[in-house]
Amino acid sequence: MASDRLIQGDAFAVAAGMPAKGLDAIYIDPPFGTGAVQRGRGHSYVDRADDPTAFVAWLSPLLVDSRRVLADTGSLFVHLDYRTIHYVKVELDRIFGRDQLVNEIVWCYSVGGKGRRGFGRKHDTILWYARTESWAFYPDAIRVxxxxxxxxxxxxxxxxxxxxxxxxxxxxxxxxxxxxxxVPEDWWTDVETLNHSDAERTGWPSQKPERLIARILCAVTKPGDHVADWFAGSGTTAAVAQRLGRRFVVVDREGAAVSIIEKRLAAQRGALEATGNEVPPLEIVRDHI
Ligand SMILES: C[S@@+](CC[C@H](N)C(=O)[O-])C[C@H]1O[C@@H](n2cnc3c(N)ncnc32)[C@H](O)[C@@H]1O
Known part of the structure; x- marks a missing residue:
């Protein structure tokens, strides 16, 4: 059985080296462009400089490659917040075509700070673009x-x-x-963000809940399909893909993130195999160039 892949390396270099049309879904949660150092429990990474035009110029080649490596039925999900969504959406319209925007998903949560001089900022946006007009969608897998x-x-x-x-x-x-x-609407209020004591927590900053990624992957892929995450972080996409029997390639440039993902997947593999599931081998590539 071919291996799933966990790569320590640069998202852009890995995506550029992937063959065309080989993936069914890509989820990315890029560093947001706040210019801040993102800190989690014992881990941190430097975010992009606070210049939206530079952020889009930086991200754009990866979006182009993402489209290239998607199958005709494939989809790209780009997770953003209120500071970057409007810049990146225009760029995605340009790269994929305006008609290929399937949904602008608004993910609402309640955990976090309260608004003092305005309304509390309690949502992220996930843009869903399809490679062609014949994108895959499995409504029965995501009913609520x-x-x-x-x-x-x-x-x-x-x-x-x-x-x-x-x-x-x-x-x-x-x-x-x-x-x-x-079938859920395009605003999701039933998936809470992780709190500090959540069992899922790995300590990596801006870790997303597995339920959020599971809904996305179940909506557009079936078991055996291939998914990618170019900014893997704590490995949420990899963990969900492994659990749901999707094949995956995930990338992060930080060695600490790759170590967290390695442990997370190994722990889950143990649990899955103990209950009789067959889990594909994992290939770990360090220092991809
Ligand atoms: C917002 S976090 C992703 C969090 C992830 N969705 C999760 O659930 O844990 C963004 C990640 O992108 C990584 N990163 C930033 N620039 C990168 C690059 N050029 N190539 C690969 N990874 C990169 C950072 O190390 C960080 O882990």
Missing amino acids: PRRGGSHMRVIATAEGPVQEKTDKKTGRVYRYPVAAGK
Whole structure:
């Protein structure tokens, strides 16, 4: 079985060396461009200088290569915040085409500081661009329960439990299979950001929750598909891909991040194999040039 890959190296060099059309999904969470040193528990990395034009100029070649290495059914997800989203979105429109923007996902959370001179800044934005108009999407893999309420009731039928909803205005009765649930909207309030004592925490700064990445990967890939993360950090994408049976290549330039990912994947491998799952071997490349 071919190996999954964990690479210590430069995102740009690794992406430039990948063959065309080999990937089904790419998720990236680039260093945001705050100019700050990002600190986690015992770990830190230097963020990009605070100049959005320079940030886009820096990121652009990687976005171009990301499009090149995506299969025709593949998708790119770019995770950004309010300071960079508008600059990068224009660039992605240029590279992928405006029609290829599938969703601007707003990920809302509540943990963190409160607003004192304005509204609390409690969301990130994830831009989803498809390589072509025939992107893959698996709605049944990401359904969530419909919101209940007094006008919703669950009743047993021959086809299994259904939720029954009466439209108060028209009196019409709608029935949905309970198992089916609904496809989430493009604003997500049901995935909380990690708190300090979260079991998932690795100590790497700006670590994203596994549930967030799992929803993205399940939406656009199936088991056996290939995914990449050029700015792996603590390895959230790798951990989710390994758990969900997706093949992966992840990259970070920091040796400390690669060590964290190595440990994280080894621990999860143990748990997966103990429950009878077959996990592909992991190739670790240090000092990729
Ligand atoms: C915002 S963090 C990613 C966090 C990650 N999504 C997670 O859940 O842990 C950005 C990462 O990009 C890495 N990085 C910055 N510039 C890079 C480059 N040119 N090539 C590879 N990695 C880079 C940093 O070391 C940092 O770990």
